[in-house]
Amino acid sequence: MTDWPQLSHAYGSAEDIPALLARIASEPKPELWNDLWSALCHQGSVYSASFAALPWLADMAESEDRGQAVNALGLAGAIMAGAEQSHDAGDVRTQHSAEIATLLASVNRHLRTATDRTEYVDLLESMLGFEGVAGWSEDLAWGLGNEEYEISCPGCETNLLIALGERGFFCTSEDYALSDDTIETRPLRPTSPANLEGIGSRLHDIALTDGQHKVAHVLTYVFGNASCPDCQTDFSVADRVSAG
Numbered sequence: 288m289t290d291w292p293q294l295s296h297a298y299g300s301a302e303d304i305p306a307l308l309a310r311i312a313s314e315p316k317p318e319l320w321n322d323l324w325s326a327l328c329h330q331g332s333v334y335s336a337s338f339a340a341l342p343w344l345a346d347m348a349e350s351e352d353r354g355q356a357v358n359a360l361g362l363a364g365a366i367m368a369g370a371e372q373s374h375d376a377g378d379v380r381t382q383h384s385a386e387i388a389t390l391l392a393s394v395n396r397h398l399r400t401a402t403d404r405t406e407y408v409d410l411l412e413s414m415l416g417f418e419g420v421a422g423w424s425e426d427l428a429w430g431l432g433n434e435e436y437e438i439s440c441p442g443c444e445t446n447l448l449i450a451l452g453e454r455g456f457f458c459t460s461e462d463y464a465l466s467d468d469t470i471e472t473r474p475l476r477p478t479s480p481a482n483l484e485g486i487g488s489r490l491h492d493i494a495l496t497d498g499q500h501k502v503a504h505v506l507t508y509v510f511g512n513a514s515c516p517d518c519q520t521d522f523s524v525a526d527r528v529s530a531g
Contacts, residue, residue, distance in 0.1 A: 296326040398497055434453070435452065438527040
């Protein structure tokens with residue numbers, strides 16, 4: 288049985304977590320899930336209580352209530368993305384291998400039936416968290432969901448924005464969201480699906496299989512190339528995203 292008072296979360300002792308879990312199970316309110324996220328995965332940081340909650344999250348991921356299941360998968364995926372942080376929880380992937388297997392099976396089921404693009408991308412990111420795919424399990428959803436990545440140029444270290452949305456696919460060092468279309472940009476150069484390798488190829492294939500053609504299309508740019516408008520340095524978008 289979990290000794291919650293001996294565990295910690297973002298705000299101190301985790302003695303309040305059992306009551307919060309019970310409330311969420313009976314009252315699936317967004318604000319309660321927000322409270323749980325804030326305690327167990329505060330701005331991406333995880334704690335001993337975060338991993339102790341995995342059995343409950345795995346059970347919730349099996350819920351017939353899709354909203355509850357998706358919320359559980361999102362939080363559990365974010366927690367597992369932080370598995371290598373300092374958290375005093377030991378070897379969590381070994382200790383919670385059964386729960387991780389349950390979560391992975393559940394996220395794959397929900398991926399196949401997702402119709403909302405944002406939900407799909409979040410689930411894809413959770414899948415990578417359960418699999419222990421470093422970097423992409425924390426960075427993928429930000430760019431695909433917000434239609435941009437914030438990176439630095441490997442040549443001149445200028446802060447750059449990689450746009451992946453309605454205004455096109457380009458790289459710029461200026462704030463295009465506030466511009467009047469006079470900013471300097473460089474078009475992204477997508478990779479042919481046939482030339483995708485490794486994680487890029489796998490994610491592209493999964494998106495196509497799941498009928499998420501727009502996501503698959505954007506991934507060809509994420510795993511494509513760009514040029515810095517300031518110093519003209521060419522670089523791989525994916526390499527800069529994974530470099531943090």
